[in-house]
Amino acid sequence: MEQKNIVATIYLKNGQAVKSIDDPTPMPDVIELARLYNDSGIDKIIVFDLSDDDEEHEKNIHTIKNINRNVEIKVCAGGNINRMEDIKKFIYAGCLQVIVNGAKAGSMELAEEASKRFGKERILVSVENVDFVFKHQKEMSNYFHELLVLNTKVLEAIENLTDVPYVVYFDECDYEKIIEVLKRQNTRGIAGSFINDPDTDVMEIKSQLSTAGIKMDNFEPALKWEDLKTNSDGLVPVIVQDYRTEEVLMLAYMNEEAFRTTINVGKMTYYSRSRHELWTKGMTSGHIQFVKSLTADCDFDTILAKVSQVGVACHTGNPTCFFNDIVKKEYVEKNPLKVLEDVYDIILDRKAHPKEGSYTNYLFDKGIDKILKKVGEEATEIVIAAKNPDPEEVKYEISDFLYHMMVLMAEKGVTWEDITQELSQR
Numbered sequence: 001m002e003q004k005n006i007v008a009t010i011y012l013k014n015g016q017a018v019k020s021i022d023d024p025t026p027m028p029d030v031i032e033l034a035r036l037y038n039d040s041g042i043d044k045i046i047v048f049d050l051s052d053d054d055e056e057h058e059k060n061i062h063t064i065k066n067i068n069r070n071v072e073i074k075v076c077a078g079g080n081i082n083r084m085e086d087i088k089k090f091i092y093a094g095c096l097q098v099i100v101n102g103a104k105a106g107s108m109e110l111a112e113e114a115s116k117r118f119g120k121e122r123i124l125v126s127v128e129n130v131d132f133v134f135k136h137q138k139e140m141s142n143y144f145h146e147l148l149v150l151n152t153k154v155l156e157a158i159e160n161l162t163d164v165p166y167v168v169y170f171d172e173c174d175y176e177k178i179i180e181v182l183k184r185q186n187t188r189g190i191a192g193s194f195i196n197d198p199d200t201d202v203m204e205i206k207s208q209l210s211t212a213g214i215k216m217d218n219f220e221p222a223l224k225w226e227d228l229k230t231n232s233d234g235l236v237p238v239i240v241q242d243y244r245t246e247e248v249l250m251l252a253y254m255n256e257e258a259f260r261t262t263i264n265v266g267k268m269t270y271y272s273r274s275r276h277e278l279w280t281k282g283m284t285s286g287h288i289q290f291v292k293s294l295t296a297d298c299d300f301d302t303i304l305a306k307v308s309q310v311g312v313a314c315h316t317g318n319p320t321c322f323f324n325d326i327v328k329k330e331y332v333e334k335n336p337l338k339v340l341e342d343v344y345d346i347i348l349d350r351k352a353h354p355k356e357g358s359y360t361n362y363l364f365d366k367g368i369d370k371i372l373k374k375v376g377e378e379a380t381e382i383v384i385a386a387k388n389p390d391p392e393e394v395k396y397e398i399s400d401f402l403y404h405m406m407v408l409m410a411e412k413g414v415t416w417e418d419i420t421q422e423l424s425q426r
Contacts, residue, residue: 012079040290043189045067099148126150241306289313347407351411
């Protein structure tokens, strides 16, 4: 059976999340909401742009771009699509897929053009009845990767008309009905308002569906607790690391129950040696650690946990428990990503806080044309240097080019996360 997805939906008005198309009640901060979905087990986010005019549309596009900067899971967007340019905007904002509205005139023609331009795997269509599918049943598989079915009552009819897979939107959490639908061959996943609720335990839903025989994207450990070597107290130490920055956050311990709970709920759970009880990190403070990976060391007696840390890791309020210096030797940072991010941050700081005599500020003061001229010149210098058998000159010129490129990035509001995300999608 193909793996099924749990899909969350975000509705945007004026750049902010609201409860639904018909309910303008504000939701939590949209970026924090997206991060929560990203970490809590959601497999895909659908964002609907509910804008009424071009100004609000641009504001929502900006928010979608920020959402994509902050999550790793697939993001799909739809709403207020009237022309090919609107589809391009969603894709250029980082969305892997775009949804056209089957109830809107001209949607098939637009989908055909978009699928030929970007590939049909990036084009979806939302339907509430069978009209669109019935009218275009011969073209559906040519131009659409997936359907978003907004009415469970039309599933039978749609399945008789097309083999295009679909995600189904449920109005309520009816496990019996959900399990029946997910067992169908063409069902890719489920969505619904109960999934959008920030308090919903997505990993618990996945656990229940897995128990019912539905294949879900949840943790299936390659190692069992019995494969690990415990200490004299029956515990295994766990080193906890931020999955983005690789900063070491804390050290804690697991017993077998904590190990199994961590895997089942997707949140770091430990055994307290002082209280002699389990504790799921953040259940009282809100500083939850969502599991990204668990890895055993070479001796199978220590676990390295990479997590998405909400808030801070340390009870003192520090981001990490490791902040008391014992000895420290200065060194030159050579981690490529860290170096590039540090230089970029300095450029941003110069832009925000100009410094007299700064070459960076000279470039910003001269404007985009001067910056582009320097980028072009440095690119040419790389070409010339590459003809020289000595690689030292190439390294020097590439470094110059990267610096000027980062000035351009800062001028245009492009971050390294934007670049790495775009590269990761190719």
